[in-house]
Amino acid sequence: MNTKPTEQDVQPCTLIPRLKEILPWIGKSPVKKLHFEQGNLFVKLESYNHSGSVKDWAAYYIILKAIEAGHIHEDTIVVESSSGNFAIALAYICRKLGLTFIPVIDPNVNRDYETILHMLCSKVVKVRKRDAKGGYLLTRIETVKEICRKYKNSFWTNQYENENNYKAYYYGLGPEIGTQFDRLDYAFIAVSTCGTITGLSMRLKELYPSIVIVAVDVEGSVIFGTPPGPRLVPGIGAGKVPENLRFAHIDEVMHVSQSELVEGCHKMMKDQLILSGGSTGALYFAIHKYFKHKTTEPSANILFISPDGGKAYLDTIYNPQWYSKL
Numbered sequence: 165m166n167t168k169p170t171e172q173d174v175q176p177c178t179l180i181p182r183l184k185e186i187l188p189w190i191g192k193s194p195v196k197k198l199h200f201e202q203g204n205l206f207v208k209l210e211s212y213n214h215s216g217s218v219k220d221w222a223a224y225y226i227i228l229k230a231i232e233a234g235h236i237h238e239d240t241i242v243v244e245s246s247s248g249n250f251a252i253a254l255a256y257i258c259r260k261l262g263l264t265f266i267p268v269i270d271p272n273v274n275r276d277y278e279t280i281l282h283m284l285c286s287k288v289v290k291v292r293k294r295d296a297k298g299g300y301l302l303t304r305i306e307t308v309k310e311i312c313r314k315y316k317n318s319f320w321t322n323q324y325e326n327e328n329n330y331k332a333y334y335y336g337l338g339p340e341i342g343t344q345f346d347r348l349d350y351a352f353i354a355v356s357t358c359g360t361i362t363g364l365s366m367r368l369k370e371l372y373p374s375i376v377i378v379a380v381d382v383e384g385s386v387i388f389g390t391p392p393g394p395r396l397v398p399g400i401g402a403g404k405v406p407e408n409l410r411f412a413h414i415d416e417v418m419h420v421s422q423s424e425l426v427e428g429c430h431k432m433m434k435d436q437l438i439l440s441g442g443s444t445g446a447l448y449f450a451i452h453k454y455f456k457h458k459t460t461e462p463s464a465n466i467l468f469i470s471p472d473g474g475k476a477y478l479d480t481i482y483n484p485q486w487y488s489k490l
């Protein structure tokens with residue numbers, strides 16, 4: 165057997181230096197103090213990240229760790245079941261690295277996001293067959309597995325089960341918040357894959373031991389054991405319990421309905437002049453409900469993470485024809 169290294173073997177991997185060029189574009193998102201009577205309410209606007217959402221943290225860290233572990237090489241095909249912010253974040257990063265990325269999406273994809281994915285990815289797979297539960301999640305996962313079987317050089321980022329999803333927030337966003345606040349009493353965090361809440365709750369409890377972590381979910385999501393139901397707004401909620409959740413430190417859970425979420429988005433726009441995505445509206449609604457019945461010190465510091473901005477939701481959450489049918 166010839167064990168002499170080939171020219172390809174001795175080529176230095178350029179993926180990591182190229183990936184690190186993106187780092188200055190992730191994080192350092194602004195924190196705004198909002199008008200609120202029951203305490204000092206702050207929002208951290210993650211829409212200021214490179215691809216427009218909080219998912220840049222997870223995409224960056226998952227890809228970095230996969231390269232370091234030798235799971236991603238220059239010729240790897242990255243695959244993920246997502247039509248939302250995670251797919252967009254991966255599409256930007258893979259394009260930057262020259263890696264092929266195949267997002268597996270379904271007919272519920274936001275039109276603008278589908279356009280962006282087609283611009284950045286040579287192949288986008290759209291499933292159309294509903295699964296046994298009436299949704300598309302299981303069909304999408306099955307399709308991802310088929311693609312991985314077909315291409316031996318593929319890598320599934322698997323955001324629901326990949327521990328580097330929550331570690332991205334433990335090592336990234338969490339310490340950044342630590343530099344922005346001397347004291348925090350409450351953090352309200354929206355949930356889907358539970359990467360954000362798991363990593364942040366671990367880090368924030370270390371930094372602020374008496375902080376109260378409130379998870380905000382949407383009705384119809386099964387994450388906290390409530391029955392499944394239709395969910396029309398992407399980004400918040402899940403049809404299965406994410407693996408990562410078992411490491412989270414959550415003190416309270418709140419559920420909002422789809423129409424409360426929409427109300428929260430419109431209220432946020434009117435009160436604070438911030439056009440935000442659906443999960444931010446859910447958080448804003450939940451915070452008002454929570455503090456309506458709770459007296460807290462006027463000096464309490466309350467933070468919520470706004471995962472994305474509202475422009476992608478103009479056809480839905482901000483469109484009266486759409487939301488009047490809820």
Ligand SMILES: Cc1ncc(COP(=O)(O)O)c(C=O)c1O
Pocket residue numbers: 217219248249250354355356357358359360361398399400441442443444471472
């Ligand atoms: C708009 C929006 N809000 C909230 C979340 C929830 O974040 P996580 O998946 O880390 O629970 C996501 C995740 O994709 C999102 O896109």
